Amino acid sequence: MSLSRPIFQRALLAQSLARDVAGESFVDYSSGLFLAAPRRTGKSTFLNNDFIPECERRGWLAVYVDLWADRDTDPAELISGAIGTALGLFENSLSKAAKKAGIEKISLLRTLSWDFSKPRLPAGTTLAKALEVLHSVAGKMIVLIIDEAQHALNSESGLNAMFALKAARDHLNRGRGPDGVRLVFTGSSRDKLANLVLKSKQPFFGANITAFPLLGHDFVEFVTDLWNQRLAATNQFNVEDLEYAFQLVGRRPEMLNQLLTEVSVGRGEASNLGELLRTGALNHQAGIWSDYESACNDLSALQRAVLNVIAERTISKQPFAPFSEQTFAQVNRTLELAHADPNASTPNVQKALDALRDKELVWKANRGEYALEDSAMAEWLTRAGVSG
Ligand SMILES: Nc1ncnc2c1ncn2[C@@H]1O[C@H](COP(=O)(O)OP(=O)(O)OP(=O)(O)O)[C@@H](O)[C@H]1O
Ligand SMILES: [Mg+2]
Numbered sequence: 001m002s003l004s005r006p007i008f009q010r011a012l013l014a015q016s017l018a019r020d021v022a023g024e025s026f027v028d029y030s031s032g033l034f035l036a037a038p039r040r041t042g043k044s045t046f047l048n049n050d051f052i053p054e055c056e057r058r059g060w061l062a063v064y065v066d067l068w069a070d071r072d073t074d075p076a077e078l079i080s081g082a083i084g085t086a087l088g089l090f091e092n093s094l095s096k097a098a099k100k101a102g103i104e105k106i107s108l109l110r111t112l113s114w115d116f117s118k119p120r121l122p123a124g125t126t127l128a129k130a131l132e133v134l135h136s137v138a139g140k141m142i143v144l145i146i147d148e149a150q151h152a153l154n155s156e157s158g159l160n161a162m163f164a165l166k167a168a169r170d171h172l173n174r175g176r177g178p179d180g181v182r183l184v185f186t187g188s189s190r191d192k193l194a195n196l197v198l199k200s201k202q203p204f205f206g207a208n209i210t211a212f213p214l215l216g217h218d219f220v221e222f223v224t225d226l227w228n229q230r231l232a233a234t235n236q237f238n239v240e241d242l243e244y245a246f247q248l249v250g251r252r253p254e255m256l257n258q259l260l261t262e263v264s265v266g267r268g269e270a271s272n273l274g275e276l277l278r279t280g281a282l283n284h285q286a287g288i289w290s291d292y293e294s295a296c297n298d299l300s301a302l303q304r305a306v307l308n309v310i311a312e313r314t315i316s317k318q319p320f321a322p323f324s325e326q327t328f329a330q331v332n333r334t335l336e337l338a339h340a341d342p343n344a345s346t347p348n349v350q351k352a353l354d355a356l357r358d359k360e361l362v363w364k365a366n367r368g369e370y371a372l373e374d375s376a377m378a379e380w381l382t383r384a385g386v387s388g
Contacts, residue, residue, distance in 0.1 A: 005257065007049055008222045013213060014046070014054035021143060021182045022058070030173075032166075032183040032204050034149075034197060036190035037212035038376060040252045043186045044147055046212075051184075052145070060141045060182075061086070061134075067151035067158075075151050075158035079165070083130045083144075090137045127161065128168035131181060135172055141179045149185035150192035153365040162196060162203040186212065191314060191371035192363065198319060199369075214251040217243060223253075227260055241274035245281035250376065255284065292380045295361060301340035305331045306352045307361060310372055311381035320370050322349055 020029045037043055047064065055062040065082035067075045135142055144165070152158035165183060172180035187193035190209055197207045217239075223246075224239045231237070242256070249255035263276040296304060306322075309330045313320040321327055323346050331349065332342035353370060356362035363373045372378055 005253075006226065007045060008215070008219045010046055010050045010215075011054070014050035017051060017184075018054045018058060021055075021184065027208070029182075029207075031207045032169075032185060034193055034204070034207055034209045035184070035186045035212035036193050036209050037186075037188065037214060038250060038252075039188045040254060041212075041214050041250070042253060043188070043212055047145055047147060047184075047186065055143050060143050061138045062143045062145060063134075064145045064147065066147040068148040071151075074155060076155075076161035079146065079152075079161050080125075080127055080130065083127065083134060087130065087134050087137070090134070126168075127164040128171055131165075131168045132172060135181065141182065143182045143184060145184045145186075147186050148188065149196065150187040150189055153192065153195050159203070166203045189363075189371060189375050191375055192365070194319075195365045195369050195371070215246075215253065219253075220246050223256065223260075227264070231264065235273065237273055237277070241277045245277050248281035248285050259284065288376075289380055292377055295359065296381075299359075300352070300355075301335055301338055302331070302343070302348060303352045303355050305334035305338065305340070305344075306349060307356055307372075308334050308381050310362065310370060311378040314372055314375055314378040315382055322353060322370060 016025075017033065017035075019025045020027060021033055023030060035043070044066065052062040052064060063082050063086045065078050067078055070078065073081075131142065131144075146152075149162075152162050169181045169183055174180075185193065185196070190211070193209055196202055197204045197209060199205060220243045221239055224237055224242050228236045237260070242260075245259055246256050249259065259277060259280045263273055263280055296307070299307065309327060310320050312330070328344040328349070331344040335342045335344070353362060353364070357364055360373050361377070363371050365371070
């Protein structure tokens with residue numbers, strides 16, 4: 001059965017986040033709204049489908065950039081490219097209307113003197129300058145949305161772009177009251193995103209990371225209806241079974257659809273769709289866990305212990321300080337439980353971390369912070385305990 005996949009609208013969430021951005025809610029998001037949710041849970045869809053339209057409804061200019069869209073391009077370039085594209089759009093519409101109202105704004109745009117046909121800022125133009133011009137030309141509040149923002153941490157220039165954005169935002173908001181620039185960041189790893197806000201040397205120190213709300217029960221009802229419309233009246237899914245399955249697949253729409261397809265295709269006459277769906281979801285989870293198992297199979301005792309300590313920190317939302325006494329003690333305790341030599345030290349923990357990075361289990365930010373590559377693994381690691 002091939003299904004077109006209608007998008008479930010999340011207008012209330014969009015309105016509520018827009019209120020946060022506007023400073024109309026209790027929490028102060030003036031230093032940036034940081035939204036984290038696991039991979040494939042609907043962040044980008046929400047931004048493009050619900051949040052950007054809501055920004056536009058409020059008369060703001062939304063500029064969207066996905067730092068993962070092109071992994072070979074420097075995040076700094078992607079950000080200035082998005083601003084360049086937005087400026088280019090104004091150049092187009094303003095030149096058409098130049099005789100009427102645009103002349104002043106056109107000359108403002110020309111102060112940047114570059115080729116508007118390219119989505120790129122001219123050499124020597126700072127992000128701050130470009131944002132300032134965009135703000136004046138647009139004459140509205142700008143909401144710069146950076147999707148998968150944690151990728152900026154992979155390079156020094158990406159990180160510098162973040163500092164530049166912060167400076168530009170502070171500059172533009174100074175003296176302009178609340179209508180300057182707002183920054184919205186999303187990321188698929190809370191830990192990675194945290195690297196932008198946790199330490200005083202980081203660009204958005206002090207900002208909070210908000211858990212981006214995953215798709216809820218209303219989405220499950222929406223999907224249930226959708227599927228049932230296409231199935232015989234005697235052969236329907238029920239919403240509790242979908243809810244159960246959706247939860248086990250980490251509230252990922254694609255995985256749920258895949259299970260629904262598997263279950264409904266070819267077995268259309270079975271009266272136990274619900275049971276098949278639940279079993280399918282359990283198998284899915286078992287599959288992921290066995291992937292984790294094999295990824296961890298050939299780790300040394302020390303590597304496994306270090307990985308476990310990172311996982312425990314992830315679960316307790318504490319930063320992982322690789323070479324602290326506390327970390328060594330915890331690694332040693334874990335090693336002892338696994339009947340291995342408790343030999344944690346700076347050089348061998350460093351070596352273990354390097355090996356874990358090579359295996360893409362652990363991720364290191366440009367400034368030396370470590371995090372799990374797949375934070376969903378933390379639950380499995382701490383549940384399974386250390387098997388050495
Ligand atoms: N509101 C929704 N209604 C229907 N399907 C959705 C909805 N949100 C997301 N999806 C589907 O879920 C999948 C993942 O969505 P999306 O790419 O937005 O997630 P993401 O969190 O940005 O993923 P990534 O971590 O890869 O960036 C897509 O196939 C999308 O069509
Ligand atoms: Mg995305």
